[in-house]
Amino acid sequence: MTARIIDGKAIAAELRGKVAREVERLTDQHGVTPGLAVVLAGNNPASESYVGSKAKVTKETGMRSFDHRLPETVSEADLLALVRKLNADPAVHGILVQLPLPPQVDAQKVLNAIDPGKDVDGFHPVNAGRLASGLPALVPCTPLGCIILAKTVHPSLAGMDAVVVGRSNIVGKPVAQLLLAENATVTVTHSKTRDLPAVCRRADLLVAAIGRTEMVRGDWIKPGATVIDVGINRVPGVDGKSRLVGDVAFAEALTVAGAITPVPGGVGPMTIACLMVNTVRAACASAGLPAPEV
Numbered sequence: 224m225t226a227r228i229i230d231g232k233a234i235a236a237e238l239r240g241k242v243a244r245e246v247e248r249l250t251d252q253h254g255v256t257p258g259l260a261v262v263l264a265g266n267n268p269a270s271e272s273y274v275g276s277k278a279k280v281t282k283e284t285g286m287r288s289f290d291h292r293l294p295e296t297v298s299e300a301d302l303l304a305l306v307r308k309l310n311a312d313p314a315v316h317g318i319l320v321q322l323p324l325p326p327q328v329d330a331q332k333v334l335n336a337i338d339p340g341k342d343v344d345g346f347h348p349v350n351a352g353r354l355a356s357g358l359p360a361l362v363p364c365t366p367l368g369c370i371i372l373a374k375t376v377h378p379s380l381a382g383m384d385a386v387v388v389g390r391s392n393i394v395g396k397p398v399a400q401l402l403l404a405e406n407a408t409v410t411v412t413h414s415k416t417r418d419l420p421a422v423c424r425r426a427d428l429l430v431a432a433i434g435r436t437e438m439v440r441g442d443w444i445k446p447g448a449t450v451i452d453v454g455i456n457r458v459p460g461v462d463g464k465s466r467l468v469g470d471v472a473f474a475e476a477l478t479v480a481g482a483i484t485p486v487p488g489g490v491g492p493m494t495i496a497c498l499m500v501n502t503v504r505a506a507c508a509s510a511g512l513p514a515p516e517v
């Protein structure tokens with residue numbers, strides 16, 4: 224058996240197309256053009272590349288992009304003042320502060336200062352709490368992408384045994400909450416879980432968000448299961464350049480799983496597409512319009 228490969232790149236492109244159509248409709252019919260402000264402190268190369276891609280896609284989908292670059296030495300007070308300014312700016316519907324922040328800045332304090340209605344990363348405790356309470360919320364982008372990908376294979380996740388490996392606030396916990404909201408039976412595992420392979424083998428839907436190169440082996444996977452690999456791990460390639468691999472041993476998994484996301488080209492492209500979705504949702508909510516069809 225060879226698993227079906229879930230084409231995150233194509234699904235993300237389709238989603239960005241839907242967002243662009245929605246942005247056009249909002250602008251034409253309601254005079255609302257969604258705006259996303261991205262704040263980058265310092266010059267971490269990975270962060271610069273993420274921020275560049277986010278700004279590019281924001282513009283491509285017809286939204287306004289506001290770029291705020293601050294020096295590595297920025298003070299916490301200055302960063303908080305910028306967040307407050309963006310909170311008050313009616314042209315800004317979404318605020319994203321790129322992590323990690325320099326060590327002199329308390330990242331949680333900065334995230335907590337973002338207006339929850341503009342918190343398009345979904346990291347504010349109010350949004351995390353609303354998600355956990357089953358209330359409408361802005362939800363973290365990567366977990367939202369995982370659910371959209373899983374639903375391309377299983378339009379209903381109700382009753383499925385879902386196992387999430389990893390319990391970070393950014394991926395594992397919100398994925399688990401979203402799966403629960405989809406009526407899956409959810410098990411969340413972590414570094415202290417006993418006999419992780421056996422727990423994973425029970426999963427109809429397995430989500431790996433660990434940050435460990437190819438830790439999930441083929442024999443951890445139930446035959447026919449759907450596997451969503453969130454991991455992005457950089458390893459040395461044959462030509463001296465590095466390459467990206469996931470948290471799942473892809474070649475092994477391919478012979479056991481029913482469907483699987485590749486790395487790269489699986490969950491990764493969905494993250495930015497879902498950021499665009501959240502920005503449109505935030506813009507609609509702030510204008511008192513119904514939630515968009517994306």
Ligand code: NDP
Nearest residue numbers: 365389390391394413414432433434453454455490491494
């Ligand atoms: P964290 O390091 O914050 O969390 C990792 C989780 O994995 C923790 O809950 C940890 O358990 C668990 N874990 C670590 N080692 C083991 C082990 N040996 N057995 C079982 N569980 C283990 O990572 P993130 O959640 O931020 O990211 C996870 C992965 O997803 C990374 O590869 C990251 O690069 C990738 N990622 C990809 C994104 C995308 O856009 N595709 C976006 C965000 C992340 P414990 O809590 O007990 O320590």
